[in-house]
Amino acid sequence: MFEKIHDYLSRFARLSEQEIKIFENSLELRKIPKKTILLHAGEICNFEAYINKGCIREYFVDRDGIELTLQFATEDWWVSDITSFEDQVPSDMYIETLEDCELLVLTRQAKENLINEVPQLERMFRLMIQRHLSKLQKRLFKTVSSTAMEQYVEFLDRYPALSQRVSQQYIASYLGITPEFLSRLRAKHLKNG
Structure with missing residues (x-):
């Protein structure tokens, strides 16, 4: 269950066995059927989820009722509405499973506790957000050019x-x-x- 996320972690931090256990204990395994909406627009996102298995899309609905896909996320990727999660504001988007998914979920409180107990994980989360921002910027540039x-x-x-x-x-x-x-x-x- 944790094999893929251990590989992911090892790219960002060297953790002791005890720190790895703390990390594992912070995660909740959820098996979610396909076509499940994990987050609705207007809700506050209370999770960051590592995708162990499956495919998810993030999208929003424009004023004409048309769905616009922002991104797809598959194995070895994290999914969340970062703005809603961090600022605790209502989301503008939906997060939906496109396949049966196996997720390792980190709640906001669990993440705060985890960073307090294993401070070097803050670097991993910062790099994760930077990676996500970089991909979004490249996508935006490609879209307009x-x-x-x-x-x-x-x-x-x-x-x-x-x-x-x-x-x-x-x-x-x-x-x-x-x-x-x-x-x-x-x-x-x-x-x-």
Whole structure:
């Protein structure tokens, strides 16, 4: 259950056996069926979750009622609404499981206790947020500076297996295009090799 997250931890910190046990005891294993909304817009996010198994999407609904996918998260990634979690303000987004998921969940209180007991984990969480921010900035830049085809190719390069796990509707939503336009892009991409 903790094998993947131990590998994740080892990239950021060297912990003693006792510190690793404290970390493990702070996490709650949750098995969540697919199509479960973990967070609704308007709620305060009270978790950060490491994805041991499964696929999740974060999205918001615009004023016209259209769902816009912000990101996908799969194994070895964390999911949360950072702003809502840290500032304890209502979320603007939804977090939904797209597959059956196995999550290691850290509540806000458990995280505070954990950082007090194992201070070097604060560095891990800081680097985790920096990594997340970096990915979002790159995505924003690509969104405003690339063609739809370039964004689609970037998506395939960045997430090679995801197109087999996620519906084309969600991929189109992520790219900010219609499913019909995505079908045309896919056909053109396949034709051009």
